[in-house]
Amino acid sequence: MNLPSSWYVIARTAEIKKDQILPLTRLGQPLVLWRNPEGTLVVMDDRCPHRSARLSLGELKEGRLACPFHGFQFDPQGACQWVPELGRGAPKLCVKTYLTTEREGWVWMWWGTGEPSKEVPSWFTEVDSKFCTAYMKERWETHFTRSVENQLDYAHLPFVHRNSIGRFATSVQKYPELQMDEQRIKWFFRPADGSDPQTYIEFRFPNLWINRISEKYSITLAFVPVDDQHTELYLQNHRKFANIPGLNSVIDFFMILLNRRILNEDRRVVLTQEPIDVRLAQDEVLFPSDKAIQHFRKWLNSVHSQG
Ligand code: FES
Numbered sequence: 001m002n003l004p005s006s007w008y009v010i011a012r013t014a015e016i017k018k019d020q021i022l023p024l025t026r027l028g029q030p031l032v033l034w035r036n037p038e039g040t041l042v043v044m045d046d047r048c049p050h051r052s053a054r055l056s057l058g059e060l061k062e063g064r065l066a067c068p069f070h071g072f073q074f075d076p077q078g079a080c081q082w083v084p085e086l087g088r089g090a091p092k093l094c095v096k097t098y099l100t101t102e103r104e105g106w107v108w109m110w111w112g113t114g115e116p117s118k119e120v121p122s123w124f125t126e127v128d129s130k131f132c133t134a135y136m137k138e139r140w141e142t143h144f145t146r147s148v149e150n151q152l153d154y155a156h157l158p159f160v161h162r163n164s165i166g167r168f169a170t171s172v173q174k175y176p177e178l179q180m181d182e183q184r185i186k187w188f189f190r191p192a193d194g195s196d197p198q199t200y201i202e203f204r205f206p207n208l209w210i211n212r213i214s215e216k217y218s219i220t221l222a223f224v225p226v227d228d229q230h231t232e233l234y235l236q237n238h239r240k241f242a243n244i245p246g247l248n249s250v251i252d253f254f255m256i257l258l259n260r261r262i263l264n265e266d267r268r269v270v271l272t273q274e275p276i277d278v279r280l281a282q283d284e285v286l287f288p289s290d291k292a293i294q295h296f297r298k299w300l301n302s303v304h305s306q307g
């Protein structure tokens with residue numbers, strides 16, 4: 001996918017169990033994810049370099065992934081260490097592997113050309129293990145750029161969400177304070193007494209977002225690019241209120257139901273936006289309330305992209 005070079009969150013750590021082979025398409029690339037015997041994650045192209053079979057249909061053999069077609073075995077670096085008819089390896093035959101790191105429950109993958117940046121974007125310190133966290137995942141049939149822009153857009157609240165959270169939204173005529181740089185876009189309405197805001201929205205490039213509602217409540221999203229037509233939204237609900245052991249799964253169930261309803265209000269409109277890649281929407285006319293979106297588009301165009 002043609003997106004800026006960066007470390008992208010591509011999955012949750014819990015999705016890749018030991019002894020499991022997981023096929024996943026990310027950034028337009030069919031990938032296969034598995035763990036070596038020490039538990040370290042391996043991400044490689046889901047295509048055998050011999051005659052192109054899907055490696056994800058194969059099996060794990062002593063720390064190698066064996067192709068389902070002719071049994072060639074590949075090590076975690078992608079090198080072929082066993083060709084049955086030769087009775088030895090052919091290490092020059094390689095599957096492409098990707099740089100990954102697992103942190104704070106997420107899998108990050110370097111996508112791009114050139115040297116990977118040493119700094120992997122961090123997860124939000126606002127939410128930690130003291131919160132009750134509920135989780136959901138949803139696939140949207142639209143480009144990554146449209147789903148991100150929707151969460152940078154506060155002016156849609158009283159319209160898209162008129163029957164839910166939009167009822168409490170600040171007037172569209174009032175502009176939020178914006179803090180924007182190469183790492184993040186943060187916006188909030190400063191309290192009348194000038195104090196630091198308790199409620200804010202932050203987007204962290206390239207694909208994380210938090211709605212910090214209060215000290216006790218936040219919602220986070222990871223926008224995971226699947227391919228040019230699909231984005232996977234990983235939503236987490238983090239709360240410190242109503243922590244009632246025995247009832248938490250019921251409370252979480254209803255919190256997720258509410259979040260799903262709000263996301264569906266967004267989805268209904270966002271899926272109608274054409275073209276789906278915002279870089280092709282040169283004729284759109286942005287207004288002052290679209291400042292954050294403008295900044296996001298600048299980032300999309302300014303960072304070296306990989307096709
Ligand atoms: S296609 Fe994979 S071993 Fe032949």
Ligand SMILES: [Fe+2]
Pocket residue numbers: 150156157160161266
């Ligand atoms: Fe929305």
